[in-house]
Amino acid sequence: MTDRLPHEKGFHISWDQIHRDSRALAWRLEQQGPGGGQWRAVVAITRGGLAPAMIIARELDIRVVDTISVKSYDNQTRAEAVVLKAPQAEIMGDDGEGILVIDDLVDTGKTLELVRKLFPKAHFATVYAKPLGRDMVDSFITEVSQDTWIFFPWDMALQYVEPYRGK
Numbered sequence: 001m002t003d004r005l006p007h008e009k010g011f012h013i014s015w016d017q018i019h020r021d022s023r024a025l026a027w028r029l030e031q032q033g034p035g036g037g038q039w040r041a042v043v044a045i046t047r048g049g050l051a052p053a054m055i056i057a058r059e060l061d062i063r064v065v066d067t068i069s070v071k072s073y074d075n076q077t078r079a080e081a082v083v084l085k086a087p088q089a090e091i092m093g094d095d096g097e098g099i100l101v102i103d104d105l106v107d108t109g110k111t112l113e114l115v116r117k118l119f120p121k122a123h124f125a126t127v128y129a130k131p132l133g134r135d136m137v138d139s140f141i142t143e144v145s146q147d148t149w150i151f152f153p154w155d156m157a158l159q160y161v162e163p164y165r166g167k
């Protein structure tokens with residue numbers, strides 16, 4: 001299945017912004033570990049979840065960090081989500097209880113739906129969320145509208161722009 005979603009607006013996130021928003025998410029997650037204690041591990045949904053997961057693991061002093069690789073988009077075109085690499089079975093346990101699964105954003109929710117099926121008791125957190133996928137995530141920081149495409153700093157480069165008052 002593939003479908004092309006219209007994205008009327010762009011939301012451009014700087015490194016500074018994702019750092020601040022990921023820290024805010026870490027602080028929100030601090031009290032929510034199993035029994036109010038420490039999370040057993042952080043699992044990043046690669047690739048987009050890697051940078052936020054690193055910041056969150058650092059803030060919460062979690063040293064066990066693993067990844068699950070899910071691919072679901074080619075540029076702005078959505079395709080069926082597939083797991084390309086699973087996290088270590090000993091880390092995840094039977095159902096993911098006590099594990100913090102981190103992604104940069106939830107859009108349609110298909111990626112998280114797939115990971116949730118595998119680890120139903122994990123806690124799912126994203127930095128940004130769109131309305132269609134919001135119910136798939138347990139914690140997030142900022143919501144944007146469904147017709148907004150979020151541009152992350154790792155996908156962008158600084159470049160010259162002409163002055164507003166041209167020649």
Ligand SMILES: O=P(O)(O)OC[C@H]1O[C@H](OP(=O)(O)OP(=O)(O)O)[C@H](O)[C@@H]1O
Pocket residue numbers: 045046047048049070071072073074078081103104105106107108109110111112133
């Ligand atoms: O809620 P959904 O509609 O499933 O979309 C959200 C997912 O899509 C993007 O990943 P992508 O599959 O593009 O891979 P990437 O992280 O490697 O860029 C994003 O990083 C999320 O993981």
Ligand code: HPA
Pocket residue numbers: 073105107148149150151152
């Ligand atoms: O808005 C988005 N931005 C970047 N990657 C994405 N993957 C799904 N939605 C998005």
Ligand SMILES: [Mg+2]
Pocket residue numbers: 045046047048049070103
């Ligand atoms: Mg991703």
